[in-house]
Structures are given as C-alpha cells and as structure tokens.
Amino acid sequence: MILRFRDGKTLAVLALHPVPPIGKNYTQSRDNYLANLSRHLHGQKKPCTVIGDFNATLWHPPVRRLLNQHQLMYALPDSSMFPSTWPSALPGMGIPIDLCLVDRSIRLLDHQVGPRVGSDHRPLELQYTLE
Structure with a gap:
C-alpha cells in the first residue's frame, strides 16, 4: 500500500503475516515468504x-537479511528491551515476533505495547515521522 500525505510525501507500507514455524514445512514456508519479501523490496524507491x-x-x-540487504532498521532501536507481543496472556514472558522495520528516512517519535485486545498478540503502537 502506498500512503500519500498532504505535504506530497509518500510511504510504502508492507504488511505481512507468514505462517508460524510449526514443523519443517511451515518453517521453510515462512522463510521462503521472507525471502520473497526481500525480492519485492529490491528497487523500492519510496520510504517504506x-x-x-x-x-x-x-x-x-x-x-x-532483510535488515542488512535493504538498509532497514528495527523501529525501536533505542529500546533497552524488545517488547514481547506474543503470547498476550504472558506479558513480559513472551517473545517479540510482531515487528516494525523501517528505512532510515523514518524516525520513531513514540511507542508502546498496547493492551490485550482479544488476540493472542498484543499490538505495537508506534508514532513516527518521515524525515
């Protein structure tokens, strides 16, 4: 999806959800999904x-590899901890699998892990700006 802002700036937003790595086949499918995403990102001209x-x-x-090949960075690089988002029933005991990767033209203003919202994941709430 391409977002166009009133000031003329654009942002490419790629939302994803590969299968969970349950067993060898699903793990390979997830890894292939991420490799295909990498191919899609090649030549991306817009901030993303x-x-x-x-x-x-x-x-x-x-x-x-996504981070390194496309000069992306984790949206929360200055965080002292990686916020756990899954499973939501174990806050502080889970793992950070809900991620936001950004290119270097995006600057994080604020973030938090949101409350449980009826999902097995807790939401990441991010506020950032285009440089």
Missing part, C-alpha cells in the same frame, strides 16, 4: 515500513 506478525524474532537469519 514493513510491519506485521513475522512469526520470527528480530535475530532470526531471514529477518536479519
């Missing part, structure tokens, strides 16, 4: 953000 339930942590090799 990639958000969603990655079903993988920030330190998973396919996610690391």
Whole structure:
C-alpha cells in the first residue's frame, strides 16, 4: 500500500503475516515468504515500513537479511528491551515476533505495547515521522 500525505510525501507500507514455524514445512514456508519479501523490496524507491506478525524474532537469519540487504532498521532501536507481543496472556514472558522495520528516512517519535485486545498478540503502537 502506498500512503500519500498532504505535504506530497509518500510511504510504502508492507504488511505481512507468514505462517508460524510449526514443523519443517511451515518453517521453510515462512522463510521462503521472507525471502520473497526481500525480492519485492529490491528497487523500492519510496520510504517504506514493513510491519506485521513475522512469526520470527528480530535475530532470526531471514529477518536479519532483510535488515542488512535493504538498509532497514528495527523501529525501536533505542529500546533497552524488545517488547514481547506474543503470547498476550504472558506479558513480559513472551517473545517479540510482531515487528516494525523501517528505512532510515523514518524516525520513531513514540511507542508502546498496547493492551490485550482479544488476540493472542498484543499490538505495537508506534508514532513516527518521515524525515
């Protein structure tokens, strides 16, 4: 999706949700999904953000490749902790698999992990600006 703002700036928003890594086939499918996303990002000219339930942590090799190959960064780089978003029933005990990756033209203004909202995930609430 391309967002166009009143000031003429644009932002490409890619939302994703690969299958969970339950077993060898699903794990391979998730990793292939992330590799295909990488191919889609090649040649992206607009500022972009990639958000969603990655079903993988920030330190998973396919996610690391996305960061490195496309000069993306984790939207919360100055956080001293990675906020756990799943499972929502175990706040503080879960893992951060709901991620927001941004290019370097995006600056985070504020963030928090939202309350439980009837999902097994807790939402990331982010406020950022285009430089």
